[in-house]
Structure formats: C-alpha cells, structure tokens
Amino acid sequence: MTGQSRPIWDFEDVGDFWKRASTPAIAPVIAIPTTAGTGSEVGRAAVITDEASHVKKIIIHPKMLPALVICDPALTLGLPPHITAATGMDALAHNLEAYCAPGFHPLADGIALEGMRLLHDWLPVAVREGSNLVARAHLMAAASMGAVAFQKGLGAIHALSHPIGAVLDSHHGLTNGVVMPYVLAFNRRAIEDKMERVGRYLGLEGRGVDGVLQWVLALRKEIGIPHSVAALGMSHAHADRFSRMAAADPCAAGNPVQIGEPELRAMYEAALDGRVEGAAAPS
Numbered sequence: 215m216t217g218q219s220r221p222i223w224d225f226e227d228v229g230d231f232w233k234r235a236s237t238p239a240i241a242p243v244i245a246i247p248t249t250a251g252t253g254s255e256v257g258r259a260a261v262i263t264d265e266a267s268h269v270k271k272i273i274i275h276p277k278m279l280p281a282l283v284i285c286d287p288a289l290t291l292g293l294p295p296h297i298t299a300a301t302g303m304d305a306l307a308h309n310l311e312a313y314c315a316p317g318f319h320p321l322a323d324g325i326a327l328e329g330m331r332l333l334h335d336w337l338p339v340a341v342r343e344g345s346n347l348v349a350r351a352h353l354m355a356a357a358s359m360g361a362v363a364f365q366k367g368l369g370a371i372h373a374l375s376h377p378i379g380a381v382l383d384s385h386h387g388l389t390n391g392v393v394m395p396y397v398l399a400f401n402r403r404a405i406e407d408k409m410e411r412v413g414r415y416l417g418l419e420g421r422g423v424d425g426v427l428q429w430v431l432a433l434r435k436e437i438g439i440p441h442s443v444a445a446l447g448m449s450h451a452h453a454d455r456f457s458r459m460a461a462a463d464p465c466a467a468g469n470p471v472q473i474g475e476p477e478l479r480a481m482y483e484a485a486l487d488g489r490v491e492g493a494a495a496p497s
Contacts, residue, residue: 216241222262227272227464235275245280248289250353251301251387253308253361255283263380270376272464285358287350295341299437302337302353304387306330307371307394308360313412314405315367315468322366327415329359334416334429341437367468370397374481377459384446391439392446395430396484398423399491400477404470427490442488453482
C-alpha cells in the first residue's frame with residue numbers, strides 16, 4: 215500500500231481491479247517466511263480480513279510477487295507443535311485442493327503430488343521433533359510447492375474455512391485441517407481416480423478416496439487437529455450465514471463438484487456433527 219491513494223479494498227481480486235493500483239509506487243517485496251504453511255512467498259496475492267464486514271478478501275497485483283525469497287527452515291525452529299501442525303495442514307490443503315481442482319495443469323499436479331508426499335513423510339516428525347531441521351526444511355519446501363500448485367485453483371476447503379476464520383477468528387490452517395475430510399467425502403464422485411493416484415504415490419494402505427480419508431483422519435489425530443468445527447466455536451446457528459459467505463467466496467468456483475449454498479451448508483452440518491461419509495470417525 216506504500217504510495218497508494220486508494221483504499222486497500224479497491225484492489226480486491228475482482229475482474230481487473232488490480233489495475234487501479236499505481237504500479238510504480240509498489241515497493242519491491244523480499245519475503246522471509248517464518249512458518250511453513252501459506253506459501254505466500256511465491257504468490258502475488260494477500261488475504262486480508264475486512265473487520266467491518268467480517269469477510270476475508272483477496273488483494274492481488276503482479277508486483278506483489280516477491281522479488282527475492284529467503285526460505286530458511288531454521289526460522290521455523292521456534293514454532294510450537296500446535297502451530298507447526300496447523301500451518302502444515304494449510305500446506306496440505308493447498309497441495310490437495312490444487313490436485314483436485316478441475317482443469318488441465320500437469321505441472322501443478324506434479325508439484326502438488328510431491329508436496330503431499332513431503333507432508334505425509336515429515337509433518338508428524340516436525341510436530342513431534344520440533345528441532346529436527348531436516349523435517350522443517352521439507353515442510354518449508356512443501357508449503358512453497360502448495361502455493362505454486364494452487365495457481366491451478368482451490369475449492370470448498372478454503373471456501374468453508376474463510377467465513378469461520380473471518381467471523382470466529384480461528385487459525386486458517388487449523389480450520390482447513392478441520393473441514394478437509396468433509397470436503398473430500400463430498401467430492402468423492404469427482405476425485406476417486408485422482409485419490410487412487412495419491413494413494414499409490416504416498417504408499418497408503420488404502421486406495422481411492424477412502425484411503426486418503428483414513429490417512430487424513432489418522433494424521434489429524436496424531437498431530438492434534440480437532441475433528442469438528444464445533445471446536446473452533448462454530449454452532450448450527452452460524453450455518454446459514456456462513457453458507458452464504460462461502461458460496462460468494464472465489465475459491466468455491468474451483469471445487470471439482472459444483473457447489474452453492476445448499477451443498478456448502480450440508481458440508482458445514484457434517485463438520486459440526488463430525489460425520490465423514492465413508493470413513494469412521496477417530497476414536
């Protein structure tokens with residue numbers, strides 16, 4: 215915003231609003247990530263909460279892409295386990311949703327698959343052994359990979375997560391991790407083949423959507439991610455409002471199954487009740 219004369223909301227990711235910015239006034243960005251989750255260091259956008267409307271909005275401009283990135287995993291050594299877990303689930307959500315997004319982008323798909331493998335192998339280690347620099351390095355790589363891959367698109371995980379975070383102030387990565395299995399179950403018919411490939415690549419015991427669901431549920435239990443959005447402060451009274459907000463979220467359009475308010479509400483209700491279709495809830 216340095217040197218800009220218009221309010222930040224004028225640059226929201228709607229149409230060509232980014233052209234409203236004074237390009238010469240945008241300062242070069244040097245990005246030094248201190249968590250391994252968002253992958254913002256390789257993106258040209260920011261997510262800002264409008265505190266007046268309690269809506270998360272995407273602000274975008276090509277010159278927001280960092281000119282220089284310093285990814286040093288040593289800067290994440292001080293993260294406590296619960297933040298390591300939550301940011302790691304954010305990275306997983308980015309890679310997983312990018313892979314599930316419709317459209318043809320084999321480069322993004324390959325990056326997303328390898329990002330998921332790194333998280334499969336190293337996220338539990340980093341949560342359990344916070345001083346393990348090798349694990350931290352792999353998580354930092356996976357976070358950057360997820361943000362590169364999601365140029366292909368995101369989906370209902372993020373569409374559901376944004377209203378909860380904006381209104382209830384829940385951690386974004388944690389919220390993504392909580393809603394993840396409910397979205398996978400909902401998208402089952404459109405992603406079965408892709409999840410079959412994920413299962414083979416990660417060496418999961420199960421295959422297809424069920425195999426990936428069982429892995430995600432077990433991972434969440436191991437690293438301390440809650441099973442229901444009720445743990446984030448959401449109640450059934452929020453469902454109508456959040457469903458409207460989620461349907462208007464730009465990420466909703468990237469879901470592999472077309473969704474609107476009714477479908478998003480159904481996913482919210484399942485996430486409130488802890489009902490994951492086709493998979494047993496963790497004991």
